[in-house]
């Protein structure tokens with residue numbers, strides 16, 4: 437796994453999100469854009485390692501990085517977010533419901549709603565011999581439907597991989613204030629193998645855990661909890677300090693140039709009328 441490639445991916449994600457920020461922050465106060473800033477690692481590694489064509493993906497509203505990882509262009513993503521009728525989705529999904537890749541079965545704005553859909557997909561994929569990936573936040577593991585779904589996938593040994601993007605916060609409430617047990621314990625309750633990785637685990641280790649989990653999840657339910665950080669506020673409308681976000685990335689001069697090129701490209705796309 438190449439770290440420079442990952443760094444370039446991060447730059448693309450952050451530049452796209454910043455262009456969206458700059459476009460929507462003043463233009464439509466209150467517009468909900470949930471950025472993937474800080475969440476890049478799951479999208480990058482899973483889309484690099486997985487045989488995407490042979491998988492069904494269930495995503496949620498914080499998935500711009502996944503779309504980029506799947507090779508969807510800035511233009512396609514921005515067209516959909518702007519609500520353009522010429523987008524593949526005719527602008528009806530918007531930022532929270534991006535289905536711009538044939539492997540995406542669901543991309544949901546209702547917390548936890550993608551989970552039972554993933555269970556259904558896994559049920560079908562058991563016969564079709566396809567992979568099922570369900571991505572969700574830590575907050576979504578508190579929903580009733582999460583527990584019902586774990587019960588069913590465990591009972592029927594459905595082939596599914598749960599990816600938890602654990603930023604330990606749901607809007608402004610920390611995970612510890614909303615759950616009596618940790619996320620791993622929830623999976624263990626249903627005898628579902630659970631791997632845990634963090635940003636400190638290193639590329640090699642994390643990649644090999646993902647590869648193992650992908651293989652195991654072809655025949656039974658498996659989960660990976662990614663400990664990561666949401667850099668910035670829950671949505672653009674709540675954002676207060678843009679400089680603080682970009683400072684976290686410690687961009688070199690060369691990286692700043694690369695960032696600016698992508699940022700300007702995205703801003704041009706946003707400002708271009710249909």
Ligand SMILES: Cc1ncc(C[n+]2csc(CCOP(=O)(O)OP(=O)(O)O)c2C)c(N)n1
Nearest residue numbers: 498545546547573574575576603605606607
């Ligand atoms: C059923 C439902 N209840 C409440 C909300 C409002 N809501 C939007 S995001 C969110 C927090 C979810 O946190 P988490 O699952 O940890 O995802 P994160 O945003 O941290 O990635 C809530 C409560 C919603 N969208 N759907």
Ligand SMILES: [Mg+2]
Nearest residue numbers: 573574605606
């Ligand atoms: Mg969260």
